[in-house]
Amino acid sequence: MSLFTLSEADLRARTSLKWQTFPSDVLPMWVAEMDAMPLPEAVDAVTEALQRGDTGYPYGTGYADAYADLAASRWGWRPAPEQLRRAGDVMNAMLSLLLGNTAEGDHIVINPPVYPPFWQIIAGYRRHITQVPLTASGRLDLAALEAAFTGPDAPTAYLLCSPHNPTGTIHTPEELSAVARLCAEHDVLLIVDEIHALLVDPGAAFTPILSLPDAQNAVVTFSAGKCWNLAAFKAGLYIRGTEASALFDRLPPLANQSTGHIGALAHTAALRHGEAWVDQVMVEVAANKDLLTRLVAERLPGVRYDRAPGTYLAWLDCSGLGLERPRDHFLAQGKVAFNNGSDFGADYGQYIRMNLAASPELITEAVERMATSLG
Ligand SMILES: Cc1ncc(COP(=O)(O)O)c(C=O)c1O
Known part of the structure; x- marks a missing residue:
């Protein structure tokens, strides 16, 4: 095949x-669009929904449940239902987390080179960007992160891309734990974009940050849109750590309401069968x-x-x-x-x-x- x-x-x-x-x-x-035909089960889910006239608003936790089942079977970690919320897509979820948890004028950390919208949701919403570049070998620079967290413009949030777009770096569990501990110590909200989670070479191990016991302060944004080339269908998830229970209460109004129903059905089919x-x-x-x-x-x-x-x-x-x-x-x-x-x-x-x-x-x-x- x-x-x-x-x-x-x-x-x-x-x-x-x-x-x-x-x-x-x-x-x-x-x-980042793939030159492949989509997963047949995702096509069927969309086609059948249209044939039913099922073109209304999303309902239920089907997407979240499918993600939890996949996380359990693939990564040996299962988020509880209360850790998951619907999102419209990954970048708007990250933006909502920033708007709900940081203020204008705050400093937000990113790791250049990094996906252009990371820059846009900070600078475009009157926050300041603190750059902590990846090292020459493409790894997270823990010493530079600590220096940024303790410097004069102490940040309130950190946007981490895992795996990293564009370098393709897969962060190790040790790196992810160290980053989460640093964020907890310095009161920095750790927002992790895991949209590329399954896009790893055969045999390479991706670690979802929330599978790590000492990273429960983090919040993850995910969408099946990237792994299954379903960007045409807007849907996604917020997943919070067990110690980040207040986060969902601080999301701005409507932050959970932009999921498309057929998008959620297509993504759910991908997570279940793809x-x-x-x-x-x-x-x-x-x-x-x-x-x-x-x-x-x-x-x-x-x-x-x-x-x-x-x-x-x-x-x-x-x-x-x-x-x-x-x-x-x-x-x-x-x-x-x-x-x-x-x-x-x-x-x-x-x-x-x-x-x-x-x-x-x-x-x-x-x-x-x-x-x-x-x-
Ligand atoms: C790291 C990363 N985050 C987010 C997105 C876009 O996701 P969404 O369309 O769900 O906002 C992409 C798309 O390529 C991406 O590479």
């Missing part, structure tokens, strides 16, 4: 962001990571790719190429579109992010276009 078999013509017929933003001579390898599907995605993505490693070595001297076990994204350091703006160069000269590293942090303009949830043929074509553009 192979999931990335759609022809380029079929992909270009899609009307979503990845395939429509650029003209048809550009190969889009950017935003583990083999996402694991197959990551078998193919792992092969794509190997392919990219080989192609970069052969065709792109000057580009550095450090293969990482999390996500289907590749974070490529192009500083050896001597280009002013690598992403713009590859778009204009190579007709291949990547995410611009500078969107993940001002210091990362020499990086591009490449989407590997694609066929090996398109990944090979993307590298060929890059190589050709370099002359």
Whole structure:
């Protein structure tokens, strides 16, 4: 079975962001949409709901229950019903947590390079960003976090991405426990985005932070939208630690009310029936990571790719190429579109992010276009 078999013509017929933003001579390898057909059970859930005329408001705890069952079977940890709440999507859930628990003018910590909306929900809502970059090897910098927590602009919250977008770092249980203890000690609200939770290489172990006994001060945001490529269906979850019981009471009004009913049905079907599907995605993505490693070595001297076990994204350091703006160069000269590293942090303009949830043929074509553009 192979999931990335759609022809380029079929992909270009899609009307979503990845395939429509650029003209048809550009190969889009950017935003995190997968070039796969969706899980059949998710399609059935949506189709059957439409056939029933079941297009009203969401009801019940089906999504939360499906998440709890998956967490128990996959990670050996089961959140209790009172730890779970519906959300519309991950970024709005994180924003609601920030609005309910921090004030204008507060300082909020993030780890650049990091997913651009992390910057936007802080700076766009009149909070200040405290940058604690990942280390050169892509790990959390515990000493720098402690320095930030004890510095003059002590933060009130910390947005952690786990696994980390764009580097693909999977944080270890030790790192996660240490971070949670630091946050508890310095009264920093720890908000963890686990949307990439199942997107890990075969054999790589992801640890949900709330499975750790000393991280019960954290709150997690999750959505099946990323792992099963269901971003078209808005739904998600808040999951709070056992010691964070007050958090849900402090959410702003309507923070739980933006879930789409059919979105919740599609995500629930994915959580109940889609583990083999996402694991197959990551078998193919792992092969794509190997392919990219080989192609970069052969065709792109000057580009550095450090293969990482999390996500289907590749974070490529192009500083050896001597280009002013690598992403713009590859778009204009190579007709291949990547995410611009500078969107993940001002210091990362020499990086591009490449989407590997694609066929090996398109990944090979993307590298060929890059190589050709370099002359
Ligand atoms: C780390 C991270 N968080 C959140 C999102 C978006 O999630 P949602 O559409 O549920 O807000 C993405 C999408 O790629 C992501 O990579």
